[in-house]
Amino acid sequence: MARKLKQGEVVHYRVTEMDAREINFWRNNPGGIQGNVQIARGNPLVAGERVPLIVVKVSGEQINGQALLDGNDSVWVKSATEGDEPGQWSWGDKDDED
Numbered sequence: 827m828a829r830k831l832k833q834g835e836v837v838h839y840r841v842t843e844m845d846a847r848e849i850n851f852w853r854n855n856p857g858g859i860q861g862n863v864q865i866a867r868g869n870p871l872v873a874g875e876r877v878p879l880i881v882v883k884v885s886g887e888q889i890n891g892q893a894l895l896d897g898n899d900s901v902w903v904k905s906a907t908e909g910d911e912p913g914q915w916s917w918g919d920k921d922d923e924d
Contacts, residue, residue, distance in 0.1 A: 829917065831884050839879035839893045839903055842912040846871045849901060868897015874912050879903055889915060 831837070853866045883890040888905045895901065906915045 831881060831889065833881055833884060835881045836878050836918060837881060837889075837891075837915045838876045838918045839891075839906060839915050840910065840912045841871055841873055841875045841877060841893075843873040845893075845901055845912075846873045846875070849895065849899070853897065853899070866897060866899035868895055868899060871895060876916075878918065879906075879915055891915075 849866070849871050853868055853870075877893050877895055879889075879891045879893045881889050881891045885905075887907055890902070890904050891906070893901045893903050903915075906913060908915055910916055
């Protein structure tokens with residue numbers, strides 16, 4: 827019987843090329859930020875890297891959630907489906923994790 831995904835669960839998300847490019851850009855180019863805005867800092871992100879994702883909403887076969895990064899920032903993930911390709915989520919209890 828397949829596990830049922832629930833809100834608040836932690837799964838793994840594979841970072842896409844676009845995710846990595848945008849996050850690395852903002853981490854390296856914080857210019858123009860003023861006021862009480864926190865500057866994003868963290869280790870470089872690589873496309874295909876697996877990061878934890880907290881599920882916020884389950885909608886049929888898709889999920890939305892907050893992906894936690896190796897730094898002080900995170901990324902909002904929308905409409906991810908289950909799988910092992912970039913942009914998809916998977917259960918975090920596999921034996922063959924990266």
